[in-house]
Amino acid sequence: ATGGAAADWDVIVIGAGFAGITAARELRARGKRVLVLEARDRIGGRTWTDTYGGQLIERGGTWVEPTQPYLGAELTRYKLALEEDEPISTTWLPTPNGPRQFTPEDGFGRMGTVFERMFDGTRTYFEKPFQPLYRADLLQSLDKLTLRDRLTQLALTPEEELLVNGQTAVYAGGASTDGAFTMFAHWWALAGHTNAGWNDTMRWRIAKGTTALLQAMVNEAKPTIKLSSPVASVNDTGTLVYVTTTSGTRYSATAVVVAMPVNALGTVKFSPSLPPALTTATTQGIAVKNAVKLWIHARKGAGRVYGQGAEGGSPIPMLLPFKETSEGMLYVAFSTDPRLDPTNTAQVKKAVQQLGVNLDVIGVKAHDWGRDPYARGGWAFRKPRQLTTLYPEVTYTSGRLSFASGDIANGWSGYIDGAIESGLRAARQAAGEE
Ligand SMILES: Cc1cc2nc3c(=O)[nH]c(=O)nc-3n(C[C@H](O)[C@H](O)[C@H](O)COP(=O)(O)OP(=O)(O)OC[C@H]3O[C@@H](n4cnc5c(N)ncnc54)[C@H](O)[C@@H]3O)c2cc1C
Known part of the structure; x- marks a missing residue:
């Protein structure tokens, strides 16, 4: 579908995140003349390698798993090394009597026991995780459930509920009632249907930063x-x-790859208008609307501590240790609570204290992806019914347009791997191969 005499370019790619850059590379490899139009003054989109406290940090997407197939192939292709996060020495988890310290083995093990019950059955209904609707027959009813519905079904003890609801809430963008149970279950299936596989998704980084791959x-x-x-x-x-x-x-x-975040598609005037599935997707949003990633620089003392809050508790429900600096230590934290002012050091310190962790805060660097006009959200986390009502249509072409985004991957939606997967697919579509 290329070669129109009057066209300035064979393909225009809109957006220079992982989806767009992947599509651009693939189309260049097919000999196409490719123009990438990017709104920001940098490439990378929701990945953004920066520095803080003398260390490379990632303001957006960070962790990769070498078994994620599309990402893994890129690491091999460009001979990029991974770096493993140094181990956590202690975990603070919520209990009915307040935050309590556990050894990492004990804490993550207890959490894993609940997750294993929660996701029991994924081997059946996500039998082929990269063909998410392979068992559409089983998913129709499951896709109606929120994460909250699933937690309720399990009739957990208060202790068990508190071990996981901080995580389910933060992934869903603030409340377990917002996110689809099948979204988390899909990630679990992609990670190999085990707690060990799931924990491995938060272990490895590209040593030279996500920018190095791009x-x-x-x-x-x-x-x-x-x-x-x-x-x-x-x-x-x-x-x-x-x-x-x-x-x-x-x-x-002659063709366009739209590689913008799904939540931002509504900011562009498309004529003819977007196909119905993408119109619904951008109206409802797929990426979570509240997503602040914070880098907290603190004086030494607290050490390599992991902190997790309960749903509805601290406005910072997740804190992880990163690296020592000359002055102290860097921590990564996430907030999905719009009431938190991440620039207010005292508020940040208090929120972390609610997890049981005392940090002597030197400074904070944060990015609010929900309020970022070119993202309008953080990581993808589908809402109930989105998988079964919007897929596979969200991946289809519309006229001379194809659509790429980590928000609409068949596999790792919400991850860099998914963005790459979608970019490969959209490039094939733009080249008229599928
Ligand atoms: C806080 C956070 C943490 C995350 N953690 C992880 C993680 O640990 N591991 C992982 O694998 N993934 C993670 N993710 C998800 C991952 O970052 C995304 O899935 C992936 O980067 C999406 O890539 P993309 O190319 O689809 O979209 P984007 O990276 O958002 O790229 C879209 C591009 O389109 C541009 N654009 C928007 N509007 C326009 C316009 N009108 N005109 C031109 N250009 C436009 C944007 O500026 C952007 O550059 C995280 C995301 C966030 C926000």
Whole structure:
């Protein structure tokens, strides 16, 4: 479907995150003339390698698992090493009597016992995790459940409930009532249906940062990338597609890969309008609306401590140790509570204290992905019924447009792996191969 005489480009890719950069590389490999239009002044989107306290940090997506197939293939291709997080020395978990210290083995083991019950059956209903609707017959009813519904079904003791509801709430964007049970169950299935597999998804980082992988892809394919070029409209005439930026510059191509976050699709005027599944997806949102990632720099003292809160408790329900700095120690934390002001050091310190952890805070660096105009959300976490009502249509082409995003992967949605998977698929579609 390429080769239109009047087109400036064979393919325009909108968005330079992992999905867009993957699609651009694949299309360059097929000899296409590719233009990438990116709204921000950097590539990477919801991944963003930065520095703090003299260390490389990731403001967005970080952890990768070498068994994630699409990501794993890229690591091999570019010979990029992984670095393992140093071990946690102690965990603080909520109990009915307040936060309590456990050894990591004991704490994560107890949590795992509850998760194993929660996700019992995934081998059947997510038999083929990369074909998420393979057992659509079984998923129809399961996909109606919120994470809260599933916790209720399990009739957990108060102790058991408190071990996991902080995690279910934070992944779902703040409340276990918001997220689909099948979303977490799908991740569990992708991770090999075991607690050990699931824990491994939070262990490894690309040693040189996520940017190193993106840069390797760009260096190989050399697509033309225009930064600070937010797209305002996409007009598919049937023979050509016109893409116009907010500054009024218009480009034409024979095909377009829309590699924006699903939550941000509504900010662009598409004519003809987006297909129904994507209109619903962007209206409802797939990525969680509240997602603040914080980097807390604290003086030495608390050590390599992990802290987890209860649902509805601390506005910072998850704290993990990262690395020592010359002045102290860096911690990573997540908040899905819009009431938290992450720039207010005293508030951050108090929120962490509610987990049982005392940090002598030097400073905080945070990014609010929900309020970021080019993300409008954090990681993907589907709502009830989204899997069974929006898939597979969200992955289909519409005229000369194909859609890539970690929000609509068949496998690891909400992960870098999913973004790469979707970019590969959208490139094949744009090249007319499927
Ligand atoms: C806080 C946080 C933690 C995460 N943790 C992990 C993790 O540990 N491991 C993991 O694998 N994944 C993690 N993820 C998820 C992962 O980061 C995403 O799934 C992945 O980066 C999505 O890539 P993408 O290319 O689909 O979207 P994006 O990276 O969002 O790329 C989309 C691009 O489109 C651009 N854009 C938007 N609007 C326009 C416009 N109008 N015109 C032009 N360009 C536009 C954006 O600026 C952006 O660059 C995390 C995400 C967040 C937010």
